[in-house]
Amino acid sequence: MTDIITKDMTLGEVVTKWPPTAAVMMEYGLHCIGCAVATWETVEQGARGHGMNDETLDKMVKDMNESIKTSE
Numbered sequence: 899m900t901d902i903i904t905k906d907m908t909l910g911e912v913v914t915k916w917p918p919t920a921a922v923m924m925e926y927g928l929h930c931i932g933c934a935v936a937t938w939e940t941v942e943q944g945a946r947g948h949g950m951n952d953e954t955l956d957k958m959v960k961d962m963n964e965s966i967k968t969s970e
Contacts, residue, residue: 901963905955909936909944912962919962926950926958 903912903919909928913920913936923929928944936944941962945955 901959902966903941903959903962905942905945905959906940909939909941912941916962916966918965922958922962922965925961926954928958 903916909923913923923941923944926945928948928950939947941959942955945958950958
């Protein structure tokens with residue numbers, strides 16, 4: 899199955915469509931979900947802004963996709 903969530907989606911889009919992803923992002927230290935910037939900033943931009951490296955970003959996106967599969 900192809901991942902639904904990608905790192906080029908906006909934070910706001912992801913959390914609005916799949917609320918369980920907010921908890922995953924917060925576990926990774928990405929607490930800007932409620933920030934005004936979240937409406938236009940991508941998952942990758944937010945992660946980079948918080949110092950996340952490629953490996954951690956990829957793991958977070960994978961975990962977000964897992965969270966929506968298990969919540970269905």
